[in-house]
Structure formats: C-alpha cells, structure tokens
Amino acid sequence: MSGENAMRTFVFAGMSGSPVYIDGKIVGAISYSFPFAKEPICGITPIEQMISLFEKGPAKKAAAEARTVSVDDLRADRWSVGRLASIAVDQPLISGMSANSALAQVAGQRLQRIATPLTFAGVSQSTPDLFTPELTRAGIMPVAALGGGSKLGTIKKADAATLVGGTSVVVQLARGDISIGAAGTVTLRDGDKIYAFGHPFFSLGSTDLPMNESHVVDVVPNANNSFKLAVPDAMVGSLTQDRATGIFGKLGQTPRMIPVKIKVTNSRGSDQEIKFESAVDDFPTPLIINIGVQNTIQANERGIGETTIEVQGEIRVRGEEA
Structure with a gap:
C-alpha cells in the first residue's frame, strides 16, 4: 500500500x-x-x-442430542478460545525448504x-x-x-x-x-x-x-x-x-438473540440490574454472558482480596414453564 x-x-x-x-x-x-x-x-x-x-x-448446524450436564461442565473457567483448534492464525508463510533455498533468508x-x-x-x-x-x-x-x-x-x-x-x-x-x-x-x-x-x-x-x-x-x-x-x-x-x-x-x-438480565445485591444491600441481548452461538455466547456477569460483580464489589459470592441462575424457555 x-x-x-x-x-x-x-x-x-x-x-x-x-x-x-x-x-x-x-x-x-x-x-x-x-x-x-x-x-x-x-x-x-x-x-x-x-x-x-x-x-x-x-x-x-445439526441440533445436538440432549444430554445430562454437570455443574462442572457449566463453569466459566472451562471456556477457552482453544476450543477452536481449526483457527489457523499463525501459519508460517514457509513451512519447509531446502538448506540452499533462495527463500531461506525470510525463514x-x-x-x-x-x-x-x-x-x-x-x-x-x-x-x-x-x-x-x-x-x-x-x-x-x-x-x-x-x-x-x-x-x-x-x-x-x-x-x-x-x-x-x-x-x-x-x-x-x-x-x-x-x-x-x-x-x-x-x-x-x-x-x-x-x-x-x-x-x-x-x-x-x-x-x-x-x-x-x-x-x-x-x-x-x-x-x-x-x-x-x-x-x-x-x-x-x-x-x-x-x-x-x-x-x-x-x-x-x-x-436470533438471547435476552439476558443480571441482578446483583451487593454487600451494602443495594441492587443493580443490567439487561442486554446476546448473540446465539455455541462458542461466543458463554463468553458474552461470562463477561456480563464478571463486569456486574466487579462494578459492585471490591476487586482485590477474598470475596464470597452467592450465585443463582435461571434459564427460561419460551413456551415452557420456568
């Protein structure tokens, strides 16, 4: 350019x-x-x-079969970009060459x-x-x-x-x-x-x-x-x-979008609620909701030292009883 x-x-x-x-x-x-x-x-x-x-x-995308999941499966720290092993970000321009190759200088x-x-x-x-x-x-x-x-x-x-x-x-x-x-x-x-x-x-x-x-x-x-x-x-x-x-x-x-509501009652007894919509996909959705939860907690409680947090979640499906 x-x-x-x-x-x-x-x-x-x-x-x-x-x-x-x-x-x-x-x-x-x-x-x-x-x-x-x-x-x-x-x-x-x-x-x-x-x-x-x-x-x-x-x-x-084919719908996945219904299966039983454990609380451990839903832990936020299990989310990882590494799940997408197919992402090839750092593929070398030259993967292999002979010792006397004219391209050796850019290896x-x-x-x-x-x-x-x-x-x-x-x-x-x-x-x-x-x-x-x-x-x-x-x-x-x-x-x-x-x-x-x-x-x-x-x-x-x-x-x-x-x-x-x-x-x-x-x-x-x-x-x-x-x-x-x-x-x-x-x-x-x-x-x-x-x-x-x-x-x-x-x-x-x-x-x-x-x-x-x-x-x-x-x-x-x-x-x-x-x-x-x-x-x-x-x-x-x-x-x-x-x-x-x-x-x-x-x-x-x-x-399609997922409506998300996060409510926090902090140690001083006051409430804060945030609302947003998340995109729907197996990979980014857990990241988005994790960011929303982390951000809401950090905005209402101290960021250093030990903290005890009680978490309660609810998933509602349209047409089904809560």
Missing part, C-alpha cells in the same frame, strides 16, 4: 475486507499482513475465493491475518483483560470503546447505500447495557449478499450473528498495531457464514 494515510497507520486492525481494484474491477480483499513490518505490505484474498465458497449454500517470517478489533462498551477494562491472551491468539484485538452500551432496536431496512464495498461493518455479539462488536470492512455487496473480512472471524461455520452498519470514530496509529475505533449503528441483517476466506451475511434477515 502507498499514500500518506498508509504510511501513518500501516496495515491496521479493522481494515480486513477492504476491497482492492485493478482497472475498476474488484480483485479481492486486504486481509493479511506481516507483523512488525516496516512498510505497509498486505496480503489479498481473491474475490473469486470469497464468492465461490459461499455459493455452495449455507449448511445448517521465520509469518503472513498473518489482520487482527479483528473486538470493541467493548459499558464494560470495565479489567473484564476483557481476563480473556485478552486467548483472544489475541485467535486473531482478536480487544479494544475499550467510548461511551456506554448500545441501544436495542429492530432491524433497519437496507437501501442503496447500506454496507456497500469499503464501508465499515460490525458483527455485534451483545447489545444493550453492554455492547460487544467486531469491526471490519465490507468487500462487496451483491444485492442482499454481503462479503467482508477476507479471513475468518472465529471460524464458526454456519452461524446467525447480528450484522450492523457502523461509523468510524478514528484510526488510532500505534507502534505495535494500529486499529480502527468503530461504533455500531443500526442492525441491517445477519451474518450467516464465517469461513476460511471471509464472512458472509444477508441484508434484511433478523438474527
């Missing part, structure tokens, strides 16, 4: 999916970079690979996917810090956002200007009193089809996550890794596929 802005920020987190054109024709998406490079050099995912992968049609260099900034709002900084090491290994860059949570609302009807190529897009995992969203860039809009990122988000496969418009507050230059600070706007559709060459979504499709 070249230009004044490119030299100011280099390849930055959140630009994944930025479309690349040659003679006015789209050829792919900016999606990979060399860490600690002294020049803004990026890798491109070909647009044909992004489109062809999703033309095969969405595969619905050890790794072409990595550009980090995805995961923005937290309405959450204390200490809460996402608990998960930062594992999120970072999965190519996710936790970012403390400005302001509080995001409003709940219905889906916005798309128009000709909605999520066109080059605009910012946010995959929102939580909204309400707390907001959690992953920011990237739209590569291509084809009717109601949205192609973005150029690499996986969490490599979830078939999924159903809120897809939002967003506006960029700023691109923050950073010696380690510059990043885009984006704020989610209206929900306009659903992310339905998260695979090797990018993410795919449909405009006008409303994703």
Whole structure:
C-alpha cells in the first residue's frame, strides 16, 4: 500500500475486507499482513475465493442430542478460545525448504491475518483483560470503546447505500447495557449478499450473528498495531457464514438473540440490574454472558482480596414453564 494515510497507520486492525481494484474491477480483499513490518505490505484474498465458497449454500448446524450436564461442565473457567483448534492464525508463510533455498533468508517470517478489533462498551477494562491472551491468539484485538452500551432496536431496512464495498461493518455479539462488536470492512455487496473480512472471524461455520452498519470514530496509529475505533449503528441483517476466506451475511434477515438480565445485591444491600441481548452461538455466547456477569460483580464489589459470592441462575424457555 502507498499514500500518506498508509504510511501513518500501516496495515491496521479493522481494515480486513477492504476491497482492492485493478482497472475498476474488484480483485479481492486486504486481509493479511506481516507483523512488525516496516512498510505497509498486505496480503489479498481473491474475490473469486470469497464468492465461490459461499455459493455452495449455507449448511445448517445439526441440533445436538440432549444430554445430562454437570455443574462442572457449566463453569466459566472451562471456556477457552482453544476450543477452536481449526483457527489457523499463525501459519508460517514457509513451512519447509531446502538448506540452499533462495527463500531461506525470510525463514521465520509469518503472513498473518489482520487482527479483528473486538470493541467493548459499558464494560470495565479489567473484564476483557481476563480473556485478552486467548483472544489475541485467535486473531482478536480487544479494544475499550467510548461511551456506554448500545441501544436495542429492530432491524433497519437496507437501501442503496447500506454496507456497500469499503464501508465499515460490525458483527455485534451483545447489545444493550453492554455492547460487544467486531469491526471490519465490507468487500462487496451483491444485492442482499454481503462479503467482508477476507479471513475468518472465529471460524464458526454456519452461524446467525447480528450484522450492523457502523461509523468510524478514528484510526488510532500505534507502534505495535494500529486499529480502527468503530461504533455500531443500526442492525441491517445477519451474518450467516464465517469461513476460511471471509464472512458472509444477508441484508434484511433478523438474527436470533438471547435476552439476558443480571441482578446483583451487593454487600451494602443495594441492587443493580443490567439487561442486554446476546448473540446465539455455541462458542461466543458463554463468553458474552461470562463477561456480563464478571463486569456486574466487579462494578459492585471490591476487586482485590477474598470475596464470597452467592450465585443463582435461571434459564427460561419460551413456551415452557420456568
């Protein structure tokens, strides 16, 4: 890449999916970079690979068989990004070579996917810090956002200007009193089809996550890794596929959400209640709810020393008695 802005920020987190054109024709998406490079050099995912992968049609996740679980199975500390062994973030550019190879001088260099900034709002900084090491290994860059949570609302009807190529897009995992969203860039809009990122988000496969418009507050230059600070706007559709060459979504499709209410009675006898909606997926949902619980407790009780906490949970299923 070249230009004044490119030299100011280099390849930055959140630009994944930025479309690349040659003679006015789209050829792919900016999606990979060399860490600690002294020049803004990026890798491109070909647009044909992004489109062809999703033309095969969405595969619905099969429902898991009912089984008995123990309290130990539900422990928050069992959650780990390591569950997704298929995420290949640090694959070497050169996996093997002969001793006299002309490529030997670049041995050890790794072409990595550009980090995805995961923005937290309405959450204390200490809460996402608990998960930062594992999120970072999965190519996710936790970012403390400005302001509080995001409003709940219905889906916005798309128009000709909605999520066109080059605009910012946010995959929102939580909204309400707390907001959690992953920011990237739209590569291509084809009717109601949205192609973005150029690499996986969490490599979830078939999924159903809120897809939002967003506006960029700023691109923050950073010696380690510059990043885009984006704020989610209206929900306009659903992310339905998260695979090797990018993410795919449909405009006008409303994703499922889980309403969550957390109530804390602190040691002084006062109550606090937060409400938010969580995205529905086997992998991120436990993380989101864990963050909500951790944040509510830390906001109401001391953060150091020993503390006794009594926890009571209730899951309500629509159409069933509590």
